[in-house]
Amino acid sequence: MNTELLGVVATYLLTLVIAIPLGKYLAKMFAGEKTWTDFLRPLENGIYKISGINPKEQMDWKQSMKALLTVNSVWLVYGFFVLLYQDKLPLNPDGNPGMTPDLSFNTVISFVVNCNLQHYSGESGVSYFTQHFVLMFLHFTSAATGIASAVVFFKAFRDKTTSSLGNFWEYFVKSITRLLLPLSLLMAIILAFNGTPTSYEARDQYISLQGDTVNVSRGPAAGMIAIKHLGTNGGGWFGVNSAHPLExxxxxxxxxxxxxQMIIPIAMVLAFGYFIRRKKLAWTIFGVMTIGMFLLLIPTISSELGGNPAIAKMGISQTAGAMEGKEVRFGPAISAYWSTVTTIVSTGSVNSMHDSTMPLTGLWQLLAMMVNSFYGGCGVGILNYFIYLIIAVFISGLMVGRTPEFLGHKVEAREVKIAAVITLLSPFLILTGTGIASFVFTNFGDADWTVKPANWLNNPGFHGFSEMLYEMTSSNANNGSGYEGLGDNNIFWNISTGLVMILGRFLPIIGPVAIAGLLASKKFIPESAGTLKADTMTFALMTFAVIVVLNALSYFPALALGPLAEYFTLLH
Incomplete structure (x- = not known):
């Protein structure tokens, strides 16, 4: 047991050892300062020339968001049709069929928005061509979209007063050439040398010890698995994701x-401070996020190591902890750590089945995605946190009776309204979506939704409600993990979660960037004795309190109906 916990501690410390210098590198690289990756400049210039991009052209926040939405719209259309007709395209040695329109709609949105919710079953649902030229391609572009948006946000606070926020395309290209591609190559090599397949051959067969003929899917998986984690994407090559022995x-x-999956989210938080020359602010934000992570992680590990109380009542020893749905290769402690990491940083990959975790573990998984700002996804984590920060600034200003300010800029009604809308968006999408799903399940059980609502759930009780709540929460948080007891590949879930994913991705990016752009264009106000400093312990606690109160008010009733009710039922 101590060895397992030591593995968790060592993994997190190694993450920090890499993420801290990476954050410094990203700040210098995006600021245009000299870095060791400058040798890639000719490659980037070639991309700009072919694409007709002038990287020196300055954009304001509106132009940056227009560029973001335009290019993502192109990828949506492209990916939709490739998925629809993948059976007619090359590199399909296993003969996988084309997707139905509703599944193609859901899948392409899922990968464009960095969610990677997979309503198809990995290796049996898509061809090698699709894995490479749609899904793996979108792993890179969706992560780069989030990182580039964050750098536009950074630029707003670097200068005292400005409307020029750099060039979105330059940030986007550099995110891929100088960050995602090199790290993915390195990680793919490590995976390949440790047993992850990299071939283009079709399924292999072997005879098991029981005499059964088993088909084993292969393919060039190592590269996709590398970028799925580095880009906090999470969509796996195989259906069971990183619980698969080849993945x-x-x-x-x-x-x-x-x-x-942790190094870029943490690095982007630290890069923010180095980029705007306020390192203390970045470390303060990092501290709040880290406390939040540990408040989710510690009870999760405790819950999984404690075992199942229903089994304990039967007199069965559970010295290894709750092992249902876990891989014996890993054990419950590191699986609990993975479930926390994957839900706080919106990766969504799994090395164990979340549907089999203890009810309280499910509670913390859901809450991690509902908060969605403890490190968060690539780039978007700091944007999500910024919304809570602006609300904390506004409330603090009201408490002391002066106009709220952040980094020398007045926070006025327009910025607060945007923050309020973005704050209300997640509860609206999650709770409304879950409510509609519950209504359909209850009242239209015999209706024909390709898969009847009556057959959606393996567990129609409290856990069944949790399964539906988790699906909507994961979609809104652009997470992609799921409770696999839910039958989700049908018209209702494909369309509903597709809409939740696209709204839950782009509005929470546009909102913070818009606020930052508006603040940047205002007259800079020098600090005075009455200035509210955002890099103090007091303000950090204020921000943390805002996060706790807003999410408790928004989600406690739903959590009480799902994982909490299941926990008390299991206990008694």
Whole structure:
């Protein structure tokens, strides 16, 4: 047991060892300062020339968001039709069929928005061509979209007063050429040498010890698994994701994949401070996020190591903890750590089945995605946190009776209204979506939704409600993990979660960037004795209180109906 916990501690410390210098590098690189990756400049200039991009052209926040929405719209259309007709395209040795329109709609949105919710079953649902030229391609572009948006946000606070926020396309290209591609290449090599397949051959067969003929899917998986974690994407090559022995062969690869999904989210938080020359602010934000992570992680590990109380009542020993749905290769402690990491940083990959975790673990998983700002996804984590920060600034200003300010700019009605709308968006999408799903399940059980609502749930009680709540929460948070007891590949879930994913992705990016752009264009106000400093312990606690109160008020009733009710039922 102590060894398992030591593995968790060592993994997190190794993550920090990589993420801290990476944050400094990203700040210098995006600021245009000299870095060791400048040798890639000719490649980037070639991309700009072919694409007709002038990287020196300055954009305001509106132009940056227009560029973001335009290019993502193109990828949506492209990906939709490739998925629809993948059976007629090359690199399909296993003969996988084309997707139905509703599944194609859901899948392409899922990968464009960095959610990677997979209503198809991995290797049996898509061809090698689709895995490479749609899904893996979108792994890179969706992560770069979030990072580039964050750098536009950074630029708003670097200068005292400005409407020029750099060039979105330059940030986007550099995110891929100088960050995602090099790290993905390195990680893919590590995975390949540890047993992850990299071939283009079709399924292989072997005879098991029981005499059964087993078909084993292969393919060039290592590269996709690398970028799925580095880009906090999470969509796996195989249907069971990183619980698959070829996608995650050993404890070594498990550690590498855990570290990979955390380093860029943490680095982007620190890069913010170095970029705007306010390192203390970045470390303050990092501190709040880290406290939030540990408040989710510690009870999760405790819940999983404690075992199942219903089994304990039967007199069965559970010295290894709750092992249902876990891989014996890893154990419950590091699986609990993975479930926390994957839900706070919106990766959504799994090395164990979340549907089999203890009810309280499910509670913390849901809450991590509902908060969605403890490190968060690539780039968007700091944007999500900024909304809470602006609300904290506004409330603090009201408490002391002066106009709220942030980094020398007055926070006025327009900025607060945007923050309020974005704050209300997540509860609206999650709770409304879950409410509609519950209504359909209850009242239209015999209706024909391709898969009847009566057959959606393996567990129609409290856990069944949690399954539907988790699906909507994961979609809104652009997470992509799921409770697999839910039958989700049908018209209702494909369309509803598709709409939730696209709204839950782009509005929470546009909102913070818009606020930052509006603040940047205002007259800079020098600090005075009455200035509210955002890098103090007091303000950090204020921000944390805002996060706790807003999410408690928004989600406690739903959590009480799902995981909490299941926990007390199981206990008694």
């Amino acid at each position: 995650n062969p050993s404890y070594v690869t498990n550690t590498v994949e855990l570290i990979a």
